[in-house]
Amino acid sequence: xxxxxxxxxxxxxxxxxxxxxxxxxxxxxxxxxxxxxxxxxxxxxxxxxxxxxxxxxxxxxxxxxxxxxxxxxxxxxxxxxxxxxxxxxxxxxxxxxxxxxxxxxxxxxxxxxxxxxxxxxxxxxxxxxxxxxxxxxxxxxxxxxxxxxxxxxxxxxxxxxxxxxxxxxxxxxxxxxxxxxxxxxxxxxxxxxxxxxxxxxxxxxxxxxxxxxxxxxxxxxxxxxxxxxxxxxxxxxxxxxxxxxxxxxxxxxxxxxxxxxxxxxxxxxxxxxxxxxxxxxxxxxxxxxxxxxxxxxxxxxxxxxxxxxxxxxxxxxxxxxxxxxxxxxxxxxxxxxxxxxxxxxxxxxxxxxxxxxxxxxxxxxxxxxxxxxxxxxxxxxxxxxxxxxxxxxxxxxxxxxxxxxxxxxxxxxxxxxxxxxxxxxxxxxxxxxxxxxxxxxxxxxxxxxxxxxxxxx
Amino acid sequence: xxxxxxxxxxxxxxxxxxxxxxxxxxxxxxxxxxxxxxxxxxxxxxxxxxxxxxxxxxxxxxxxxxxxxxxxxxxxxxxxxxxxxxxxxxxxxx
Numbered sequence: 001x002x003x004x005x006x007x008x009x010x011x012x013x014x015x016x017x018x019x020x021x022x023x024x025x026x027x028x029x030x031x032x033x034x035x036x037x038x039x040x041x042x043x044x045x046x047x048x049x050x051x052x053x054x055x056x057x058x059x060x061x062x063x064x065x066x067x068x069x070x071x072x073x074x075x076x077x078x079x080x081x082x083x084x085x086x087x088x089x090x091x092x093x094x095x096x097x098x099x100x101x102x103x104x105x106x107x108x109x110x111x112x113x114x115x116x117x118x119x120x121x122x123x124x125x126x127x128x129x130x131x132x133x134x135x136x137x138x139x140x141x142x143x144x145x146x147x148x149x150x151x152x153x154x155x156x157x158x159x160x161x162x163x164x165x166x167x168x169x170x171x172x173x174x175x176x177x178x179x180x181x182x183x184x185x186x187x188x189x190x191x192x193x194x195x196x197x198x199x200x201x202x203x204x205x206x207x208x209x210x211x212x213x214x215x216x217x218x219x220x221x222x223x224x225x226x227x228x229x230x231x232x233x234x235x236x237x238x239x240x241x242x243x244x245x246x247x248x249x250x251x252x253x254x255x256x257x258x259x260x261x262x263x264x265x266x267x268x269x270x271x272x273x274x275x276x277x278x279x280x281x282x283x284x285x286x287x288x289x290x291x292x293x294x295x296x297x298x299x300x301x302x303x304x305x306x307x308x309x310x311x312x313x314x315x316x317x318x319x320x321x322x323x324x325x326x327x328x329x330x331x332x333x334x335x336x337x338x339x340x341x342x343x344x345x346x347x348x349x350x351x352x353x354x355x356x357x358x359x360x361x362x363x364x365x366x367x368x369x370x371x372x373x374x375x376x377x378x379x380x381x382x383x384x385x386x387x388x389x390x391x392x393x394x395x396x397x398x399x400x401x402x403x404x405x406x407x408x409x410x411x412x413x414x415x416x417x418x419x420x421x422x423x424x425x426x427x428x429x430x431x432x433x434x435x436x437x438x439x440x441x442x443x444x445x446x447x448x449x450x451x452x453x454x455x456x457x
Numbered sequence: 458x459x460x461x462x463x464x465x466x467x468x469x470x471x472x473x474x475x476x477x478x479x480x481x482x483x484x485x486x487x488x489x490x491x492x493x494x495x496x497x498x499x500x501x502x503x504x505x506x507x508x509x510x511x512x513x514x515x516x517x518x519x520x521x522x523x524x525x526x527x528x529x530x531x532x533x534x535x536x537x538x539x540x541x542x543x544x545x546x547x548x549x550x551x
Contacts, residue, residue, distance in 0.1 A: 011499075019470060023503055027485050028476045028543040035540055039533040042496065044527075049499045055506040055514075064505060064519050074532035075527070088488050091518040095494045099468050101521035102500035109504065111516035212487050215494045222500050224460055232460055233467040234496040240471025245483060293515040298492025340479060345483025352481075352542040361478060363480045 003052050010048040011230035017041030018234055020242070029360050045230055064077035081353045082310050085208055085343040086139040089132045092208075092215045094129025099218035100188075104181060106225050113177055119168045122181065122189050123219035130192030130215040135207055138196070141344060145201040147263045151197065160191050202384070206249045206260045208343045210311030213242025245344045252338035252364075254390075254400035267316040283419075286437035289445060291413055292453030298375035302367065304404055305347055306340055308381020308417070312443035315354030318380060322356070322448050324454050334360055335367045335404050368405050377409035380441050381416070387428045397425055412436045415446050465468025485539045498525035 016040050024034025027306055046065075055061055072091075079087045103121035107113075139142040171180035199207050216238025223231025247429045250257055295301055303318060322332040334356065340347035348361055362370075371377060379386055386406045389396040406412050407430055414431065416438060430436055478486050504518030 041500040064522035068523040069530040072527040072531030098525035105514040105517040205520040236467035237471040238494040
């Protein structure tokens with residue numbers, strides 16, 4: 001067998017392992033094995049590339065692998081689960097950068113100026129890189145989470161797009177190769193920044209998923225450059241995954257993708273809300289004592305976790321509260337809205353970290369009909385995802401967004417720091433309903449108090 | 458054209474498989490698929506490794522290699538770390 005044939009067979013094997021590995025992510029039971037299978041596929045592909053090509057400088061190769069591997073390993077080991085969205089954004093960025101650089105190397109090395117796939121790869125990869133960088137900075141609060149919009153933004157954006165096309169055209173017609181490549185990369189960097197800065201905090205899950213898709217498409221484009229089927233297949237798989245998640249997130253927020261890209265939705269929400277603004281109605285606040293009694297004598301309690309719970313780091317306390325209640329014979333379930341965290345499935349990971357069994361976590365569609373038969377809905381650090389305005393208030397920005405029907409429960413208890421509105425900056429009329437109780441305070445402290453009180457009942 | 462066929466077919470396979478992944482595993486799905494997109498590492502190895510010294514393409518390839526390795530190693534490790542947390546209760550009926 002020729003070397004080329006062997007290497008092609010191994011690449012095919014790697015692609016099969018990726019597909020099998022991803023398939024195993026369909027259940028938490030098989031998922032760990034799936035991740036390992038995919039990693040073995042990657043290792044095979046790397047080893048085959050190293051040994052079956054004429055590697056002239058093995059020392060540098062090993063050094064590069066060791067340096068990159070060490071950086072990646074440290075990042076993966078040290079990241080807190082709450083910081084997962086920014087880590088994934090960062091990794092997306094590195095993937096995009098690598099694809100863009102490989103395509104650049106091909107253009108420079110071959111000197112061919114009419115390689116459309118290579119330009120596309122540079123373009124998508126670079127946009128992924130700079131877009132992910134901005135997403136990383138926004139998510140890790142190193143820059144404002146508020147949308148950044150300025151006058152003439154779309155004119156500049158259009159100019160950048162036209163210039164990028166012109167750049168590719170110029171290279172095609174035989175322009176100075178390195179210069180046109182550099183210009184294209186620079187413009188793509190600016191483009192990536194421009195498309196992510198107007199995205200508001202509430203829409204970040206969509207954009208992280210979208211950048212995930214782009215990193216896959218960049219790898220696929222690089223595959224076209226190298227005529228390498230392993231890259232094309234893997235890139236397409238990742239692209240499909242990212243597109244699916246982008247779509248899931250858009251549906252969960254009832255937003256069209258173009259609306260997200262225009263941006264401006266939600267920010268860091270620093271303004272304080274008022275306790276008695278709406279129609280002269282006021283809220284009813286409650287104490288941990290009363291809430292504990294209500295919970296202890298309930299038959300069924302549904303806990304609705306929101307990002308505020310993660311911010312307060314109260315996951316462990318919540319799990320303990322659920323256990324204490326279950327010991328008293330109360331049925332406890334968790335209702336997780338798709339956008340409860342800052343990226344798809346984020347809240348599930350945070351709760352799993354606190355040892356909440358995953359079979360107690362229910363998706364919105366599975367549990368929404370159960371609120372009617374629920375005595376107490378305990379909403380911890382969530383707001384927009386339970387706001388009934390999404391159902392009937394056509395003027396509300398969240399109108400049409402699918403929500404958890406907590407208002408159908410016997411009593412709704414909100415654990416909140418203050419009357420501050422949610423991530424989208426919208427007031428929640430549910431606070432003012434007669435069957436709603438507000439338990440103010442830090443979520444961690446409040447839940448700890450609840451545990452003590454329930455034990456004392 | 459052959460390559461485009463691979464691309465389109467793989468997109469369909471991806472869609473079929475991934476639409477059945479439950480919400481609970483969406484974050485590991487993202488980080489895991491992200492690690493797979495680091496397959497670009499193959500291209501980086503080819504450019505960084507098979508081009509003679511002194512060429513600018515080689516150095517670009519080397520930077521690409523480091524970036525892709527961060528992506529691959531970090532991606533798989535963090536996915537493993539997350540999935541490790543999902544194994545607590547063996548009462549799953551799937």
